[in-house]
Amino acid sequence: MKFLDRFFERSSRHVASTTGRRHFIAKFGSLLAIGTAAPVLLPIDRTSKALAAEAPKAGDPGDPTSCDYWRYCSVDGFLCSCCGGSVTSCPPGTEVSHVTWVGTCRNPADGIDYIISYNDCCGKHSCGTCACTRNDSEEPMYRPFNNNDINWCLGAESNVYNCTVAVIRGTAI
Amino acid sequence: MHSSKKLTFSLLLATGLISTSVNAELPVEEVGTTTLSAPDDHRSYMVDFEFNNMVSTRVVVVDPDKKKYLGMIPTGHAAPAALSHNRKTVYTADIFFSRYVRGERTDVLTAWDSRTLSPEWEVKIPTKRSFSLTERFALSTSADDKFVYIYNFTPSTSVTIVDTEKQAVASELAIPGCILNYPIGDRQFASLCGDGSIQVITLDSAGQETGRSVTEFFDPDQERLVERATHVGKTYYFVTTEGDVVPLDLSGDTPEVLPRWSLTTEEQRAEGWAPGGWQLIAAAPELNRMYVLMHPDHKPHKWEDPSTIIWEFDLKNGKKLRTLESPNLIWSLSATSDDDPLLLGTNIEGGLEIFDLGSGQHTGTMEGVTKTPTLVLNH
Numbered sequence: 001m002k003f004l005d006r007f008f009e010r011s012s013r014h015v016a017s018t019t020g021r022r023h024f025i026a027k028f029g030s031l032l033a034i035g036t037a038a039p040v041l042l043p044i045d046r047t048s049k050a051l052a053a054e055a056p057k058a059g060d061p062g063d064p065t066s067c068d069y070w071r072y073c074s075v076d077g078f079l080c081s082c083c084g085g086s087v088t089s090c091p092p093g094t095e096v097s098h099v100t101w102v103g104t105c106r107n108p109a110d111g112i113d114y115i116i117s118y119n120d121c122c123g124k125h126s127c128g129t130c131a132c133t134r135n136d137s138e139e140p141m142y143r144p145f146n147n148n149d150i151n152w153c154l155g156a157e158s159n160v161y162n163c164t165v166a167v168i169r170g171t172a173i
Numbered sequence: 174m175h176s177s178k179k180l181t182f183s184l185l186l187a188t189g190l191i192s193t194s195v196n197a198e199l200p201v202e203e204v205g206t207t208t209l210s211a212p213d214d215h216r217s218y219m220v221d222f223e224f225n226n227m228v229s230t231r232v233v234v235v236d237p238d239k240k241k242y243l244g245m246i247p248t249g250h251a252a253p254a255a256l257s258h259n260r261k262t263v264y265t266a267d268i269f270f271s272r273y274v275r276g277e278r279t280d281v282l283t284a285w286d287s288r289t290l291s292p293e294w295e296v297k298i299p300t301k302r303s304f305s306l307t308e309r310f311a312l313s314t315s316a317d318d319k320f321v322y323i324y325n326f327t328p329s330t331s332v333t334i335v336d337t338e339k340q341a342v343a344s345e346l347a348i349p350g351c352i353l354n355y356p357i358g359d360r361q362f363a364s365l366c367g368d369g370s371i372q373v374i375t376l377d378s379a380g381q382e383t384g385r386s387v388t389e390f391f392d393p394d395q396e397r398l399v400e401r402a403t404h405v406g407k408t409y410y411f412v413t414t415e416g417d418v419v420p421l422d423l424s425g426d427t428p429e430v431l432p433r434w435s436l437t438t439e440e441q442r443a444e445g446w447a448p449g450g451w452q453l454i455a456a457a458p459e460l461n462r463m464y465v466l467m468h469p470d471h472k473p474h475k476w477e478d479p480s481t482i483i484w485e486f487d488l489k490n491g492k493k494l495r496t497l498e499s500p501n502l503i504w505s506l507s508a509t510s511d512d513d514p515l516l517l518g519t520n521i522e523g524g525l526e527i528f529d530l531g532s533g534q535h536t537g538t539m540e541g542v543t544k545t546p547t548l549v550l551n552h
Contacts (some may be wrong), residue, residue, distance in 0.1 A: 011426040099328065126227045136474040141305070141400050142329055142352050142367040143391070144314050148479075151227075151251075151304040153327055159229060159304060160250075 059109045064166075067132035071166040072117050074103025075139045075150035080121055080163040082130030087166055090121035094162045097122050099155030101145050103137040104172045113172040118164050122153035127163040196201055203418055208448050209234075210290045212260045214511035216243075216287075218550040219525060220254050220307050221543035224311075227251045232265065232550075233543050234290065237295070237515055237527045240539050247348065248283075251304060253312035255321065256287075257528055260552050263287055263365045266302050266323050293338050298333050300338050301325035307547040309401060309452055313356040321536065322354040322362050332362065334380040337545055342379025349374060350502075353400060357407055357423045358394050365400050369393045371421060371428050388428040391419060396495060399448075403456040403463065404436075410463060414476040416447045418463075418491065434491035436484065447471035454503035454551055457530055459512040461488045462470060466503060466518075479521050481505040494535050499526045507549035517548035 062069040064087040065079060071087065072079065084091035094104045107114055127162040139146035211525040219233040232246040232254050248254070249267030256263055263285040271277040280302045281295045303311050303326035320343065323333040329347070332354050336343040349373050351364035360376045369391045375384040391398045397414040402408065407424035408431070420431035437446045448454070450466035457464070466480045479502035486493040503518035503526055515536075518526040523546060525539040 016176055108437075123275055126225050128225045131224065134474065135477055138257070138474075138477075139306070142365050142398075144352070144367075149306040150326065150328075153304075154326075158270065158275045159268070159278065160270065161304075 005161045025034070060107070061109050065130060067134065069166075071105055071114070071168070073105035073131055073134055073147055073164060074101075074116070074146075075118055075164055076132070076133040076135070076138075077118075077120070077161070078099065078127040078163040079130035079132055080127070080165045083121075083127035083163040085165065087123060089118075090133065090165060091124075091163060094121040094123060095123045095156045095158070096120075096165070097153045099152065099154040100152050101148055102169065103146070105136070109148055115169045115172055117150060117167045117169045118152070119167060120152040120156075120164050122156035123158040123160055124162045125160055156163070186246050199216075207244070209290070211233065212552055213289050214552065215509050215515055216260075216552060217507070217509075217517050217525070218254060218256065218263065218547045219519060219543050220548040220550065221253050221523075221545060222307055222547040223544040225544065228270075231543070232263065233303055233546075235525060235539060235542060237517060237525065237539070240527070240537055242539070242542055246290055249281075251307060253303075253307050253309075253324075253441065254548075254550060255312040255314050256550055256552055257314055257318045257337075258316060259318055261287055262293070262318075263290075264314065264321050266298070267302065267464075268300075268302055283321060283338070284340075285379075296335055296340050297340060298323060298335065298342055299325065299331075299345055301327050301331065301333070305476060306451065308353060309482075309550075310353040310355050313354050315356055315359050315362075317359045319359065319378075320376065322356060324353050330364075332364070332374075334376065336380050344382065346374060346382055348374070349356065352439050354402070355402065355409055355423070361423075363409075363421075363423055363428070365390075367373035367393065373428060375424065376396075386427055388430075390421065390428070390430055399453065399476070401452050401454070403454045405456050405458045410454065410456065410488070411540035412465065414447065416442060416475065418486075427486060436467070436486070436493075437540075445470045447476075449476050449480060450504055450506070451477060451479075452507065455508045455516065456488065457514040457516070459514060460508050460530060462486060464497070464508060464516055465490050466505050466506060483516070483518070483528075497528055497533060497535070499528075499535065501526060505546065506546050508550050509551045517549045517551070519543070519549055525549070 064081040090096045097120045100119045141147045151161045193535040194238045221231045223230050230248045233242040248265045249269045250551045252265040252267045254265045265283045269279045278300045280298045280300045284293045285293045286293050303324045313322050321335040325331045331347045333345045334343040342547045351366035354362040356362050364372045370446045373386045379382045388402045402409045402411045409421045411419045418434040419433045422429040449468045453466045457462045463486045465484050467484045481499045483497040501520035505519045516528040516531045527536045
């Protein structure tokens with residue numbers, strides 16, 4: 001199968017929900033604080049250079065090397081889980097960009113909408129494996145922080161794009 | 174030697190002699206480099222984003238009538254490209270790093286000769302050039318070709334103005350909250366803003382700002398307006414993800430939002446018809462018609478997905494005229510500006526789909542000429 005066929009392929013198991021932008025905007029101001037305070041929610045992960053476990057976790061179902069994984073609902077790029085990194089960790093020798101775009105994805109395990117930051121990993125050219133584009137909560141480019149068509153290697157020493165991680169930053173509810 | 178062998182030998186000898194006498198020794202040749210003729214009306218430029226290696230990208234130049242690959246322009250880091258109106262120059266806004274993927278970053282505007290496909294000149298520009306899936310209005314030229322406008326995103330937004338006569342940066346203008354540069358005539362460009370307004374900046378002959386207006390355009394809390402517009406003269410056409418066309422007349426002192434119309438009937442919209450793609454609309458100005466990539470089973474998350482179906486509309490009255498179908502999924506459209514126009518579509522396998530708009534027929538596919546084409550540009 002040609003590269004772009006895979007790029008646009010979406011599985012019938014595509015389950016991530018679309019959360020309305022107005023809903024997202026209305027909640028954005030308080031979501032992070034609520035996210036950290038709510039005890040039943042998943043922890044707020046942070047990108048790091050440490051290796052992260054990729055085994056399925058309770059409450060976090062799915063395969064992080066698959067485009068179907070719930071956190072990838074607004075990803076557009078190469079999945080770092082396939083590129084030597086993990087869902088929260090950049091591949092060896094690349095640098096995480098802390099300037100990023102965010103999407104809102106529903107976790108099928110708990111039905112909660114999570115704010116996901118899609119940090120780009122930078123300093124090497126395209127990983128070229130596990131291309132995945134899903135635009136569930138994407139906005140046009142005039143809302144850049146909800147747009148995944150931009151190379152977000154803006155907060156890294158080199159602006160060259162390698163792959164993308166998907167990090168839980170809080171909840172939208 | 175047996176008689177049969179003699180016969181065979183004689184025949185072989187005779188064949189060799191005949192062959193030698195017909196095919197005289199080939200002349201000694203000289204090696205050279207091809208120079209193209211001046212671009213005709215249908216010359217097409219495919220912007221290749223090459224997603225698998227965005228460091229080393231290209232613009233592929235083709236003749237869609239002859240289905241011929243004419244040459245290519247190497248570009249740096251998913252460079253946007255724009256064509257001069259006099260057809261002499263192709264501009265690319267390149268990014269280079271001194272160590273391929275690291276080291277010192279240098280951004281340049283490169284001016285390529287459209288006949289030799291060689292660089293004529295370049296100028297260093299602020300190291301802020303936007304790096305995204307290639308946007309048609311991230312790089313544009315003034316109608317008189319004096320200025321080139323380069324969209325910057327750091328994520329602060331601004332536009333670098335290059336004076337092509339002086340081959341120098343004239344200014345950099347901040348456009349906070351707004352994106353891109355939609356050129357208007359000789360000395361103006363518009364930008365689309367996140368609050369739903371359209372901002373127009375006016376320049377003087379030195380490329381300095383002399384005025385700026387902000388006009389309410391659409392409600393971003395109610396709809397998603399796709400920034401990838403098309404235009405006929407100074408009237409720009411945007412579409413919403415739900416299928417409304419929002420025309421904007423930028424010919425006057427202040428922008429005028431013209432009455433909107435729908436690509437679909439209510440029944441069609443209920444059935445799931447809606448636009449989608451990357452450069453999902455294109456206009457053929459001499460026909461005053463617009464072409465839209467349409468999805469029969471649209472969902473909100475498909476707003477950037479390719480399609481094989483193209484609807485043709487009369488821009489005079491918004492009436493749907495024809496349906497064109499491509500054998501392959503198309504992501505971006507462009508139409509030529511002459512009175513016998515072609516419609517070009519980048520297919521998702523790197524090829525170019527070609528339609529004759531007189532007959533409405535698909536005339537062929539140039540397969541595999543690029544890797545990840547994002548745009549087609551025409552003079």
